[in-house]
Amino acid sequence: MRLRNKPWAEQLIQEHPELISVNPTDMAGKWQTKFAQVQPIELELGSGKGKFIIEKAQKNPQINYLAMEVQTAALGMILKRQIELQLPNLQLLQANGRDINSLFAREEITKLYLNFSDPWPKTRHTKRRLTAPNFLEQYQDILLAPGNIEFKTDNQGLFEYSLVSCNNFGMKFDEVLLDLHQSERAAANITTEYEEKFSKKGQPIYFLAAHFK
Ligand SMILES: C[S@@+](CC[C@H](N)C(=O)[O-])C[C@H]1O[C@@H](n2cnc3c(N)ncnc32)[C@H](O)[C@@H]1O
Numbered sequence: 001m002r003l004r005n006k007p008w009a010e011q012l013i014q015e016h017p018e019l020i021s022v023n024p025t026d027m028a029g030k031w032q033t034k035f036a037q038v039q040p041i042e043l044e045l046g047s048g049k050g051k052f053i054i055e056k057a058q059k060n061p062q063i064n065y066l067a068m069e070v071q072t073a074a075l076g077m078i079l080k081r082q083i084e085l086q087l088p089n090l091q092l093l094q095a096n097g098r099d100i101n102s103l104f105a106r107e108e109i110t111k112l113y114l115n116f117s118d119p120w121p122k123t124r125h126t127k128r129r130l131t132a133p134n135f136l137e138q139y140q141d142i143l144l145a146p147g148n149i150e151f152k153t154d155n156q157g158l159f160e161y162s163l164v165s166c167n168n169f170g171m172k173f174d175e176v177l178l179d180l181h182q183s184e185r186a187a188a189n190i191t192t193e194y195e196e197k198f199s200k201k202g203q204p205i206y207f208l209a210a211h212f213k
Helices: 007-015 052-058 072-085 097-102 123-128 131-141 156-168 193-200
Strands: 020-022 041-045 064-069 090-094 110-115 143-153 173-178 206-211
Touching: 007 020, 007 072, 020 156, 052 064, 052 072, 052 090, 052 110, 072 090, 072 193, 131 143, 131 156, 143 156, 156 173, 156 206
Parallel strands: 020 090, 041 064, 041 110, 064 090, 110 143
Antiparallel strands: 143 206, 173 206
């Protein structure tokens, strides 16, 4: 998903280093210092416009949340909301996930969310899928045991690929749902922008919870 360019976003990001870190080279092992309180850090990789992570942070003040996204326009939208809300347990990070383990120390993150990640359907782009082994290896390093990941998608091809990839990597599955919104998890589920869009069209939402260790 590429959002239309938002000329104001870059300047807004530069004006708020207290809320957003841009391609940091020195933050590994220090993320707790960005938050008001030392408490578990959960990370969403590919936060889009931030609906999910903002609601998570509002509902769970006992957890610190990090919204990681590569697109300036999307981050500008999250940042605008966070400037209004000033949630003490939400920080933003602009960086590309392909180098994720250079951004964090080992075991610095308690849980990882991958929501409606880009499907990259062409075989030659397999390595760009956020559940490809080159990503799983890095997640395993930065996640504290048991190394929890939650993954949601509308895309059957990406879901099937992810099940195989996580299984081949030796991950243990905690829950696999073929229709999240018709499950016991539905009541507590916090939706993302993409999830709202696809479920309104009647598409089922696939869900995987798994751990490494
Ligand atoms: C399809 S959108 C989904 C957005 C949101 N999670 C949702 O469910 O509404 C995928 C998002 O992941 C971001 N993204 C994709 N690959 C990424 C990467 N390697 N590093 C950081 N962000 C990435 C994209 O910029 C885009 O905003």
